[in-house]
Amino acid sequence: MKKKYKLKKNARYGLVGIVIIIAVILVGRSIYKDYVYKHSYEYNLELRGYDEKEIKLLIKNLDDKRLDKLANTKKDPVIVAFLQEKYYISKNLDRYLKYYENHKKVAYSDIVALVNTNNDYEHYEHDLKAKTSLDELLLCNKFYKLADGYEPEDLATMKNKYYYGEAQVVRQEVYDAFVDMWNDANEEGIYLIVNSSYRSFEDQKELYDLYKDNYGTTEADLVASRPGYSEHQTGLSVDVFSKDNTSTKTFKDSPAYSWLVNNSYKYGFILRYPEGKEDITGYEFEAWHYRYVGKKVAKELHNNNLTFEEYYAYYIENAAKKTK
Numbered sequence: 490m491k492k493k494y495k496l497k498k499n500a501r502y503g504l505v506g507i508v509i510i511i512a513v514i515l516v517g518r519s520i521y522k523d524y525v526y527k528h529s530y531e532y533n534l535e536l537r538g539y540d541e542k543e544i545k546l547l548i549k550n551l552d553d554k555r556l557d558k559l560a561n562t563k564k565d566p567v568i569v570a571f572l573q574e575k576y577y578i579s580k581n582l583d584r585y586l587k588y589y590e591n592h593k594k595v596a597y598s599d600i601v602a603l604v605n606t607n608n609d610y611e612h613y614e615h616d617l618k619a620k621t622s623l624d625e626l627l628l629c630n631k632f633y634k635l636a637d638g639y640e641p642e643d644l645a646t647m648k649n650k651y652y653y654g655e656a657q658v659v660r661q662e663v664y665d666a667f668v669d670m671w672n673d674a675n676e677e678g679i680y681l682i683v684n685s686s687y688r689s690f691e692d693q694k695e696l697y698d699l700y701k702d703n704y705g706t707t708e709a710d711l712v713a714s715r716p717g718y719s720e721h722q723t724g725l726s727v728d729v730f731s732k733d734n735t736s737t738k739t740f741k742d743s744p745a746y747s748w749l750v751n752n753s754y755k756y757g758f759i760l761r762y763p764e765g766k767e768d769i770t771g772y773e774f775e776a777w778h779y780r781y782v783g784k785k786v787a788k789e790l791h792n793n794n795l796t797f798e799e800y801y802a803y804y805i806e807n808a809a810k811k812t813k
């Protein structure tokens with residue numbers, strides 16, 4: 490009898506012991522879970538006033554260092570605004586914020602466009618390499634400089650019915666596309682005519698120095714590119730007018746200009762320096778300067794009202810980094 494009782498008693502203790510252990514585990518786990526949750530970004534960002542959507546956006550895009558900072562300071566609506574921009578590029582966030590600090594009245598989308606295209610730097614003071622390996626998608630402007638002595642390999646001389654003045658030279662693919670465009674324009678009664686195309690480094694230097702010697706650097710920079718930074722050196726650009734209007738002042742009012750604006754993309758050309766985008770391209774509106782980028786990209790730019798600078802930053806440079 491005694492033995493049986495003892496066994497029963499032991500079993501009861503054992504059972505109580507197990508229950509206690511389970512309870513401790515459960516409570517411990519819940520305390521631990523609570524601890525982890527209270528130290529999570531989700532919890533702390535919510536405390537700072539971010540909503541669920543914003544929290545997801547922040548966690549998806551920012552590194553721990555920045556999240557730690559956000560979790561410990563009052564809500565920063567500016568960062569959230571930048572993250573929601575269509576052309577947001579993560580490596581540029583600090584530059585967006587810095588630009589915003591100094592230009593609070595500029596729209597977020599404009600800041601993103603300006604910084605993506607390096608316009609938070611001064612022209613000619615932030616040299617990057619123009620990637621000629623990208624072929625018709627290479628970017629050359631006041632930030633992207635061509636390698637010294639760069640000269641395209643497949644330059645072709647135009648037949649003289651396509652130009653006036655000196656003989657004109659462009660890359661073969663550009664020439665073929667131009668001829669297609671010329672023929673279709675001609676059928677609609679528009680006679681396109683080129684007056685400038687490929688320019689060598691030396692030609693550009695001569696041109697720029699002439700302005701510089703006569704009017705000084707500031708004036709020269711307004712009307713000509715410095716050598717190495719001119720898109721004309723790529724063999725991908727043409728200055729196009731029409732036979733009845735070759736004036737840089739009035740070409741924008743001509744039927745040929747309207748035709749080019751509405752149709753040139755179908756042949757792979759874009760109006761390179763459009764009106765209203767001067768701060769992005771670094772050039773005054775040039776109704777006559779067309780750049781070959783191929784049909785696919787030309788259509789994208791045309792449909793989305795993007796400059797080549799903006800397209801290049803987001804779809805070429807940034808996309809290449811992401812897939813690396």
Ligand SMILES: [Zn+2]
Pocket residue numbers: 685721726727728777778779
């Ligand atoms: Zn030009």
